[in-house]
Every structure is written in C-alpha cells, then in structure tokens.
Amino acid sequence: MTTPSDNLTRRRLLMALPLAGAGVAGVAFWKMLDGMQHGSFNPHDINAPVLDRPVPDFTLAPLPPAEGFTTQDLQQLTKPVLVNFFASWCIPCLAEMPTLMTLKDRLTMWGIAYKDKPDNIASFLHHSGNPFTRLGDDHTGRAGIEWGISGVPETFLVGPGGIIRWHTAAPLTDATINRVLLPLVQRLQTP
Amino acid sequence: MLSPELGHYALALACVLAAVQGIIPLIGASRRDARLMALAPGLAIGQMIALGVSFLSLIYAAVTDDFSVQNIAENSAVSKPLLYKITGVWGNHEGSILLWALILGLCGAAVAAFGRNLPSALRARVIAVLGLVATGFELFCLTTSDPFARIWPAPMDGQGMNPLLQDPGLAFHPPILYTGYVGFAVPFAFAIAALIEGRVDAAWGRWVRPWAVAAWCFLTCGIAMGSWWSYYVLGWGGYWFWDPVENASLIPWLTGTALIHSAIVVEKREALKIWTVLLAIATFSFSLSGTFLVRSGILNSVHAFANDPARGVFILGLLGVVIGGSLALFAYRAPTLTAGGLFAPISREGALVLNNILLCSLCAVVLTGTMYPPFMSLLFDRTISVGKPFFDATTIPLALPLFIFMGFGPMLPWKRAQLWPVLQKLWLAAIVAALACAVAVFELSGVLAILCAAAALWVIAASVTDLAERTKLFRVPVATSLQRARMLPRAIIGTAIAHAGVGITVLGLAAMSQAQHKIVEVPIGTTEQLAGYDWTLKAVEQEPGPNYTAMVATLEVRRNGRLVTVMHPSKRSFNSQNQTTTDVAIHTNMLADLYGVLGDRHGPDTSPTYVLRLHYNPLAPWMWLGALIMAFGGALSLSDRRMRVGAPQRAKPTPASTSVA
C-alpha cells in the first residue's frame, strides 16, 4: 500500500513528462543554434553522398581553344585536381573567382561551365581571369546531375585515381581553403 | 506628434506596464488584496493603449515615408501604394513582432473588459499571466528587434517591399493568423491561473471555451488565407507545401481543435481537467515555438525571415521561460487537481476523448515530420526530406477514423450511450457515404482519395442528420421544425455547421488530388487541350502599372467550341527591386478552377514563344470555403447565450443544462 504522498510524487513524475520532452527539445534547439553560429550545423546542407566515390560518367562539350576533359582523364589522375562548376549568370561564382585565382598556382583546377553559352563563358573568364587549366561545357546541365550538384558554384576535390575526396556546395572562401582544402591536398599528395 | 521616438518610448512604457501587470495582481491574488487585484484591468488596458500608440507611430512613419527609420527604409518606398505602406509595417520581422505584442495587449485588454463576471482572483491571475508573457515579447522587441531604430544619413528612397506582398490577401493574412496564435494565450493564461489556484471546475471550462473558440476561428481563417494566397499568388497550382512554416500553423490548430472539444467535457462533466489544462498550455506553446523557431533559421524553410541565430538564442531563452515555466508548474500542481466525473467508453465524453486522441496523434505526426530533418542532421549528420508523400501516407489514415467518428459524436448522449440507436438515426448518412464511395470509385483514382471523398460526405450528411433529428424534420410539420430550430442552442447549430465545413474542406482536398496540369511553351495562336478544355493563347501585350510594367496574356478557354472564359494571366516586372512576379488568372465556377500562369518569353522578337502553365483544379474553392464555414460555425457557437464570455457564475451547472450540446 502506497502512502498518499508517495502517490502524489509518482503522479508528479508522470506529469513532468511534458516538461522533460520540452527540455530535450530545448537543448537540441540550443545545440542547433550554437552549431549554426559556429558553422558546424547547417540545416540547409544537401549532403550529396559523393565523398570517397569514383567520379561519375559524364560528357562535356568542348570549349575551344581550352582543352576539355573526360571521366577517363580524372580516373588517370596522379595528383589531386579541383573541379569547379560555375556559370557566367551566377553572381556568387563571379564573387568566387578572385579566390580561385589566388589558388591557381597551388592547385590544378578544371572548370565546368554549367548551363551557359560559349560567348558568355569566354567573356566571363576574360573579365574575371581564368584559373582553369582545362575547361568543359555542360550546356544541358546533365553532367551536373551526374555529379549531383543542385546549383552553382559547387566544387569537388578529385584525388588520385578519380576518387572524390571533398565537396562543397558553397562558394570557396580563404578560410575553407586554408583550413580544410589545402591540408587535405597535402595529405593526398604524400602517399 | 507621432514620431518614432514616441513610438519607442510608448513601447518601453508598455513593457514596464506589462511587467507591473504581471506582478502586482499575482501578489494581490495570493494575499486576497482586492485593491491590488483591481489594478489588473487598468494596467492591461494601459499597456494596450501604449502599444497602440507605438504601433500607430510606426504606421505614421511608414505613411509619411520617414526613411530615417531603418525598418521603413528597408521595407518601404515612395512609389508604394498607400495601402501597402500601411500593411508593409507588419511585413517584416520587427514590425510583425510589434504586431504580435499589440495583439497580445489586445487580448489582455479584452479579458479586462469582458471578464467582469470572473471571480476577481481568477481574473487578476489571468491578466497577470498575459502581462508576464507580454513583458517577454516587448523586451525581445526592444532589445533585439527594435522597429524604430534610426539610420543616418537617411536615404532618399526606401528599398521597397517584396512585390509579392503587394497583394490584398497577404496584407491582411498576418493580423488574422497572429490573432489566432496569440489568442491562444488567453486559454493558456486561464490554465496557468487555474494551476496557481489549484482549481479547475465546470465554470472554468465554461469561461475558457469562448476564448479558445475565438482564437480557433481566427487561426482557421488565417491558415486558410495563407493557403489561398499560396495558391493564387505563387502560381504553382498547389495549395499546401507541407513546409515547416505551414506546419507550424497546423500543429497549434490541431491541438487547439482538441482543446475546444475537451473543454466541453470539462464544462459539462468536470472530467478531462488535467488534460484540458495541458492542451491549453501545449497549444500556446506550439503557437509560440512554431512562429519563433521559424525566425531562427533552424527549420529548412524558404519562408524564413532574415535568419539570425543570435536572435534565435534570445527567443529560445524566452520560450524556455514561458513553456518550461508553465510545464514545471503543471508537473507540480496538476497532480493535486481532483478527478472528475465518470463516464462509459461509449458516450459523448468517450467520443470526445477519441477525437482528442486522433487529433493529438495527427499533431504528433506533423510535429515529428517537421522536426525530423533538423534532428537527423544534428544527431546523425544526415539530411533527409519529409514531404507530401510522407504526410499523405501518415496523416490520411489517422484523419479517416476521425471523420467517421465525427458523424457519431454529436449524437451520443453524455455519460453512457448505446451505439445502435445512433446508428439507426444515421442510416441515411451512411447510404449517402456509400453512394459517394461508389461514385468516387469511378470518378477518382487512388484509394485514399475515394475514402476521403466518402468520409467527407458522411460528415456532411451526419451533420445535417443531427440538425434534422433535433428539429424532428419531416416527422412534425415544417413550421414546428422551424420553431424547434429557433429554440436550438446556437452552440449545437454551430457544431453542425463547423463539422459540415470540415466535410466540405475534405471533399475539396480529395477532388484536388485529381487536379491536372500542363506546362507548355507555345507561340501566339496555339491551342492546348487540358481536362476537356481548349486553351488558346490569343495575344500578349505590355501594360504599365503603378510601380511595375506587366506582360499580359489573353487566354481564351473554350469547351466544345463554346467560350467559357477569357483569362488574363500576367507577369509583372517591378521597377524598384528588379523582381518579377506572376499574376495568376483563375476562372472559377465553384466546381472547378481553371488556372493559367504566364511564364517567360523566349525566341526572337519576330516570333516569340511563351511559357504557359495550365491547371484544372476540381473543387479547389471548397477547401477554403469549408474553412470559412468552420470558422463561421465557431463564431455562431460563440454567440450562444451560454458561451458568452464571463456569463456564468461559479456554480455547479444544473443537471438540466447538461442535457444539450
């Protein structure tokens, strides 16, 4: 037989369940907000499952005079290459170009023009500078789908053997380059 | 003179008044000091007046194009029409928080004005709780979202408003929706006051219900308006995205609907007291967290206001105090509340319990579906989407039994009932539902759509049967029936109407699952076929507007060669923001909408082609019509003599009065 006060305590514990639930949700929200402020949590991230996978099969139209590239070219890599999807109609791509230009001497970059016209691509690269050693034209956006991109700019680091080692769907910044990208390139270059 | 500084001062004054309103009456109530308690109404009304002055100052600044106010400079422009200068005040984060606070102030003043018959301690406590909540929001407004902040130098012209907001439907959508959200603060305050007092009885149920019903009516209209806006402005042919922001309004609507039903049981039978108190707390908590978490950017929603995690932390703290505090009080006090009346599982009470279980299960599903992606992302670092196919598959099976039991519920007697006599009364409704099912099998595709259509007609038929039974229609002379109908309590008529409204909405939803659409790119003069109609693009012309230029199409729709309508979908380019909007053309005959959208222009100037999006949406207007009927039913039951705010004295209701509704 339980005493009335035992009974009351038990009932109180039962009635505290909503409070406990709200508390758990509150802590989780706080962690999310905290993560958003520190950049470790991004609810808008798509997380394409490309990491550590071979590059997809894709075809690009040539953009003469630049040299184009194919899946096989990436598979035969011995040194890492940065593959960047860009477009002349995309404002963040334009903003990203100076950053890519500074990276040009330290890392090989191949560009893919996404849903763009050859004339516009040429004048875009003429104005912003051309950081790419090879260039392909994805006029239909089909290669982009094979790579799993949802917009431009998106950037992939392809390691030796054509394995995708890193990916970002945001414009590259100096911070990401120095903190994440270049250390990774170092590791990939020293087998 | 209404200057921004005066507005800012009035806001600060309101905040101080709210704090006093939150403290003094509580002390008065616990000391049984009539003088301190008597301060509550005055403080509440004072706070409302201060907020009103503050809000008017902001409107004045908007109307007079005072671009030295940052908020106005960022969201208004000289060229904007007057109406949208005014409505644009709540079209941004800061202004909408101020509107939120103003409505909360109005609620407090309404309790002060209409709650004269409440026991003075209860009224003082209710007003005090509203004051405490208001203090939090006014502090939030003053510290992190100041709508009156000045900028220097002041720009010559503002940056203008999002052209999509330049729409009368959307201009009045936020005030109505917010009134719904904030209105649930009153039942919340009643619940907290009852917990402090340690007493929940039939009179409490009777006092709280009109406030809950009123808030529910506004929320219903607000959600319907939002959905309608999304339908006719966004030009995608649909009406509900299952977007976090939409779900954030649906969740409190579901718990609020449960609340207005469970409060009936408290009022009539003094049962479900603890549960009703919890629902009142939950509904307001969901209203708060939904609208505010959206502003923090956690939820993956493009509706989001400018995301600001720092602002989010303040909001989270505020939510923690309001929700955490009230649930802690609930955990401490609810177990001491006395148990209520007994009832058999098959009874009116039993049906209402079932209604609550199903509504809350629906709420749990929508809540889980909405919150799962960020939680997955946090815990497992994986992103997933939860969209329409998930919600269709999980909510409809829960909603169908709800619709079926909705038919029985209002006809069951209290305490203990027999199912068979009720079933006998509903045979006609059952036949209607069965016939509907048979017709639907041929007309609609998809099992769930067929079942929904049948359930909808069942609900409507059962509501009509309920009224027919009560007025003894066709069994006594029509005049006698009319006489009986006049004698029926408004609450009963209101219930039947609201339930029929649910049926009408569901019928619209079921039919909309059969909508057809087509997206084409055509030159002028082409005829497209969709759903048995011939749609011909006759012409496209340029037309200037007040602050935009429009490309207007002339779209002729014929059926079997006979002209049905000429529609003018257009595409507007706004001068100030370099933005375009689509202006959908809708032709409705109430049974179906013909819906045309003009898209981009392509090709050379000599032979241009235009993108057209054509939709055939059967019974589309019924979805919103049903919601309006629901709200009308709620409003009608509010006009019931017995529902009038504060009418009853605290006393046991006499057994005679419990026999109805």
Added chain:
Amino acid sequence: MTIRHKLAALAAGLLLMATPVLVLAVDDPSEMLPNPQQEARAQAIGAQLRCLVCQNESIEDSSAGLARDLRRVVREHVAKGENNQQVMDWMVSRYGNFIRLKPAFSLGTLLLWAMPVLALLMGIGTAFLFYRRRAAAPPPPPLTEDEKARLARLTKD
C-alpha cells in the same frame, strides 16, 4: 512569416544557389513520354523526388530549371525500362536521401514512420489506463438493509 515567403525564396534562389525559383521553366511538350503508362509512372516517381532548390516541392510541381532537368532524366530512365526502385536508387546515389520526399525506412527514420501508430497506441493506452483506474475505484456501493437499519438506529438518538 509567410510574409517574406517569396522574397526569401528569390534571395536564396537567385543569390545563393543562382537558380531562379519563380521563373517558369520551358517545358517542351515532347518531353512527355509517348507511352501513357510510362508517363504515368514517370509522374509518380517525380512526385516522390524533391526539387532540391525549392520549397518542399516535388520536381513534378516545380518550375525550377533543375527540376525540369531531373524530370527529363527520370523519363529517360523510365523509357529505358528501369523500374521505380532503380530510378529512385539512381537519384539517391547522386543526391542522397535529401531527394526523397518520402524518407526511406531505416533505423534512423524508424521513429518517424512509427509515429502514427505509436502516438495512437500511447493515446489509447493512456485513456484505457485512466479509465480502468477510475472504474477500479467505484463509488461505495449502496447501503444494505442491515446497514440502513443500523444507521436509522444510530441517528435516532
């Protein structure tokens, strides 16, 4: 909240992803499959795929360019004779589970999918427990004849 609705969509669409959301895509009628059964299947698959750059919209509903491209890809795969699962897997392998509007059953989504049943059972269970407890403590039974007589004797004095 809904207020900023499309401004946010436009800002997100035009500036961040550089993919216009509102602008209607060109949809070539020839994009539709000639075989009506295959077209119906393609539409059913498309309704399950999220337009990655829009709101909670499926690629069948969306006017965004990427949605149109994905529609075309879905139709190509359907025309090749792949079944629904194969097309879905192809999409998921490129875009991850984010693209499924209806999350796949897995350990991680167990709670999500179980929620309707779980909530219903919890509700019914709680109601049943409370009912049984109340029913188990019935009001005292009416007095027997003996007791009534005793009561009458006691109250007589």
